[in-house]
Amino acid sequence: MARQSVSPQITANILEFVKTNQMRAGEHLPCQMLADAFRVSRAPVNAALKKLETMGIVRAEPNRGYFLTMDAAKVEAAKSDAQPQREEEDPLYFRIAEDRLAGMLEERVSENELMRLYDVARSRLLKTLHRIAEEGWIERLPGNGWAFRETLTSRKSYEEGYVFRAVIEQQAMLLPTFRPNEEEFRKARAVQAALGQGGYETWSRAEIFKANNDFHEMLVACSQNDFFLDAIKRINRLRRLIEYQVTIDRSRLPRQTSEHLHILDLVEAGRRTEASAFLYTHIMGASRIKTPQV
Amino acid sequence: MARQSVSPQITANILEFVKTNQMRAGEHLPCQMLADAFRVSRAPVNAALKKLETMGIVRAEPNRGYFLTMDAAKVEAAKSDAQPQREEEDPLYFRIAEDRLAGMLEERVSENELMRLYDVARSRLLKTLHRIAEEGWIERLPGNGWAFRETLTSRKSYEEGYVFRAVIEQQAMLLPTFRPNEEEFRKARAVQAALGQGGYETWSRAEIFKANNDFHEMLVACSQNDFFLDAIKRINRLRRLIEYQVTIDRSRLPRQTSEHLHILDLVEAGRRTEASAFLYTHIMGASRIKTPQV
DNA sequence: GATTGCATTTTATGATTATAATATGTAATT
DNA sequence: AATTACATATTATAATCATAAAATGCAATC
Numbered sequence: 001m002a003r004q005s006v007s008p009q010i011t012a013n014i015l016e017f018v019k020t021n022q023m024r025a026g027e028h029l030p031c032q033m034l035a036d037a038f039r040v041s042r043a044p045v046n047a048a049l050k051k052l053e054t055m056g057i058v059r060a061e062p063n064r065g066y067f068l069t070m071d072a073a074k075v076e077a078a079k080s081d082a083q084p085q086r087e088e089e090d091p092l093y094f095r096i097a098e099d100r101l102a103g104m105l106e107e108r109v110s111e112n113e114l115m116r117l118y119d120v121a122r123s124r125l126l127k128t129l130h131r132i133a134e135e136g137w138i139e140r141l142p143g144n145g146w147a148f149r150e151t152l153t154s155r156k157s158y159e160e161g162y163v164f165r166a167v168i169e170q171q172a173m174l175l176p177t178f179r180p181n182e183e184e185f186r187k188a189r190a191v192q193a194a195l196g197q198g199g200y201e202t203w204s205r206a207e208i209f210k211a212n213n214d215f216h217e218m219l220v221a222c223s224q225n226d227f228f229l230d231a232i233k234r235i236n237r238l239r240r241l242i243e244y245q246v247t248i249d250r251s252r253l254p255r256q257t258s259e260h261l262h263i264l265d266l267v268e269a270g271r272r273t274e275a276s277a278f279l280y281t282h283i284m285g286a287s288r289i290k291t292p293q294v
Numbered sequence: 295m296a297r298q299s300v301s302p303q304i305t306a307n308i309l310e311f312v313k314t315n316q317m318r319a320g321e322h323l324p325c326q327m328l329a330d331a332f333r334v335s336r337a338p339v340n341a342a343l344k345k346l347e348t349m350g351i352v353r354a355e356p357n358r359g360y361f362l363t364m365d366a367a368k369v370e371a372a373k374s375d376a377q378p379q380r381e382e383e384d385p386l387y388f389r390i391a392e393d394r395l396a397g398m399l400e401e402r403v404s405e406n407e408l409m410r411l412y413d414v415a416r417s418r419l420l421k422t423l424h425r426i427a428e429e430g431w432i433e434r435l436p437g438n439g440w441a442f443r444e445t446l447t448s449r450k451s452y453e454e455g456y457v458f459r460a461v462i463e464q465q466a467m468l469l470p471t472f473r474p475n476e477e478e479f480r481k482a483r484a485v486q487a488a489l490g491q492g493g494y495e496t497w498s499r500a501e502i503f504k505a506n507n508d509f510h511e512m513l514v515a516c517s518q519n520d521f522f523l524d525a526i527k528r529i530n531r532l533r534r535l536i537e538y539q540v541t542i543d544r545s546r547l548p549r550q551t552s553e554h555l556h557i558l559d560l561v562e563a564g565r566r567t568e569a570s571a572f573l574y575t576h577i578m579g580a581s582r583i584k585t586p587q588v
Numbered sequence: 589g590a591t592t593g594c595a596t597t598t599t600a601t602g603a604t605t606a607t608a609a610t611a612t613g614t615a616a617t618t
Numbered sequence: 619a620a621t622t623a624c625a626t627a628t629t630a631t632a633a634t635c636a637t638a639a640a641a642t643g644c645a646a647t648c
Contacts, residue, residue: 005638009436030591040437041641046593063592063647110611112629121602122630130424136524142303143334144610144629157520164521167465175457226451227458230430231525299608324621335611340623357617357622404641406599415632416600438599438640 009089010048013038015057015079019072029058029066055079092118092128097241100137100148110145135237151238158242159287161235166283168231169216172223173267173276180267184218189264191215192257200253208248209240215260219279256286303383304342307332309351309373313366323352323360349373386412386422391535394431394442404439429531445532452536453581455529460577462525463510466517467561467570474561478512483558485509486551494547502542503534509554513573550580 014034035045049066052058057078058066070078095118099105114125129146132138137152151157172178191211195203203211213236220232259282266275308328329339343360346352351372352360364372389412393399408419423440426432431446445451466472485505489497497505507530514526553576560569 007436007639028591032591035641039435039441042592043640043642044437047639065592110629123601126420130427133424134428141333143338147333151520160519160521163469163471163519164525167469171461171465175461177457225454225457226445227454227529231458235521301609322621326621329611336622337610337612341609359622404599417631 006047006051007044010038010040010044011051012089014045014048014052015075018068018075021072023068023072025068025070027068028064029068031065090128090131092120092124093131096128096132097152100152101245105148108141108145108147135234135241137238152242161239162284162287165216165232165235165239166280168228169220169283170276170280172220172225172228172232173272173279175223175225175228177224178222178272179224180222181218184221185264185268188215188218189261192260195253196257200250205244205248208253209243212256213240216283219263252286300341300345301338304332304334304338305345306383308339308342308346309369312362312369315366317362317366319362319364321362322358323362325359384422384425386414386418387425390422390426391446394446395539399442402435402439402441429528429535431532446536455533456578456581459510459526459529459533460574462522463514463577464570464574466514466519466522466526467566467573469517469519469522471518472516472566473518474516475512478515479558479562482509482512483555486554489547490551494544499538499542502547503537506550507534510577513557546580 014029017034017037018029029049031042031045031049035042038045049058049060053060053066055078057069057075059069060066096105096114111122111125111129114120114129115122118125129138129140133140133146136149138146138148141147191214195208195211199208199211217229217232217236220229223229259278263275263279263282266272266278308323311328311331312323323343325336325339325343329336332339343352343354347354347360349372351363351369353363354360390399390408405416405419405423408414408423409416412419423432423434427434427440430443432440432442435441485508489502489505493502493505511523511526511530514523517523553572557569557573557576560566560572
């Protein structure tokens with residue numbers, strides 16, 4: 001049984017789409033619409049749908065396309081049934097991150113060395129290295145090779161990151177261009193509510209982390225300034241990597257959620273200065289490392 | 295006469311090193327020291343020195359290495375004599391930037407298309423595209439191809455960039471970790487002084503731009519927070535590209551210089567809050583686009 | 589009129605090899 | 619002890635080609 005390789009990313013995108021739109025069994029999944037949403041052509045979307053059909057999540061009807069066979073809520077279970085071991089989005093990326101964090105990789109590494117170590121083609125390696133470079137924890141040396149930066153490994157960087165986030169988010173909220181997006185605020189409240197109703201225990205670490213990130217990025221997006229948003233997105237990708245290493249402290253989630261809701265309340269009440277100050281404290285309070293009071 | 299290709303970057307680095315250290319004729323240029331400074335091995339440094347020898351800027355002595363033949367001040371003239379047309383650091387990068395700004399490139403482009411258009415190997419193209427991606431004005435699409443972002447071309451982005459810079463720099467100065475670096479402050483004063491003594495008319499656009507950038511990045515570096523510094527460096531690279539398109543307004547330079555010195559004065563006097571507020575105004579005032587007062 | 593299904597075109601990846609560029613060890617020199 | 623000069627080793631780039639993946643045009647269908 002020769003199976004074509006199907007982009008796991010597109011497959012995941014479709015499932016996420018179904019979930020966030022709370023779709024019901026029987027609903028149609030137009031190919032072009034999905035392709036546009038994910039910024040790809042119909043080809044990879046079709047391939048992913050075909051795969052989802054074998055997993056029993058969608059059903060193909062001749063000349064009519066694909067339809068959901070179950071409500072969005074049940075998709076997660078069906079997915080893990082059909083596919084027990086998770087397909088990581090970029091295994092190489094995580095292997096490098098783990099090895100670096102574990103001290104298995106020297107500060108300076110050559111491309112050839114990494115190709116041998118991970119047994120991948122240069123093109124694939126470079127793609128990942130450049131992704132890492134964009135995240136800021138490796139850089140291309142002017143001659144040969146790459147150098148890891150301490151961004152990822154030092155405690156100092158960890159604290160600096162929290163300070164940066166707190167400042168950027170607070171200031172983004174204070175910009176004259178800041179306009180709360182009603183639709184997004186509504187969605188954010190829904191997510192926080194879902195998190196409260198059982199989500200604390202049942203959601204995966206990745207899902208909880210994503211919900212938190214989405215909340216903060218949504219707030220910064222309201223500033224209507226792409227530079228602020230890009231800066232936050234960049235540091236959040238980095239943060240995910242570090243926080244993944246430790247087990248999540250679920251006992252703090254209720255407080256986090258209520259603080260998120262409080263921020264939304266303050267903004268909607270027009271109390272922006274208070275909201276931004278509270279946001280600052282909220283972020284600094286989430287830091288795992290407590291700096292001594294001066 | 296088969297000439298080995300010599301890294302123009304290393305050559306430029308050596309000349310810059312000589313200039314910033316105000317070296318005199320006859321001084322020694324140890325190979326390893328230069329290599330360490332530029333983070334490369336001795337090989338490319340030696341190649342560059344050999345080339346500078348043919349240009350008459352340095353002189354080789356058997357078993358003793360290379361020595362400057364002239365004072366730092368005269369290097370610039372000798373350089374342009376020997377090499378009239380400037381060797382750009384990355385011609386492909388600037389060609390893409392120009393073509394994009396001129397509207398010659400569609401929003402979506404494929405790698406093959408660009409390889410054909412600029413007649414370069416894929417590896418070289420990808421290196422440049424990834425550099426651009428790091429600067430934030432292009433992104434890899436999930437399927438094939440790349441998409442330019444409006445960062446570079448829209449007026450809105452231009453203004454947003456100034457707001458971002460102003461906020462980041464101001465906040466960096468207000469961080470509790472901020473510590474003015476005496477040595478760097480001294481150097482900065484020297485540069486601003488040199489700029490005042492004839493530099494306004496004689497320095498090249500690139501030199502003036504670099505001096506200005508160095509000043510601001512030095513200030514942010516005093517915050518001791520790499521995330522702030524990285525954010526400023528990233529946006530400055532972008533800025534350079536845009537400001538290069540327009541002719542520089544040299545009449546504003548004296549004021550810029552005096553404002554820079556004023557900022558240094560305020561910081562050294564311990565008046566940090568004032569300094570940061572002034573810095574904010576200084577940056578917003580430099581924006582070429584005036585937004586109407588609210 | 590929008591969407592599918594499928595054929596065709598275009599694009600990007602992986603593997604290989606020659607060659608250019610960079611890195612480095614070491615004896616000789618200062 | 620530091621530095622050079624040179625030989626050698628290692629690394630990265632360019633060019634090529636086969637193949638996988640993605641994009642796209644269009645007739646058929648709803």
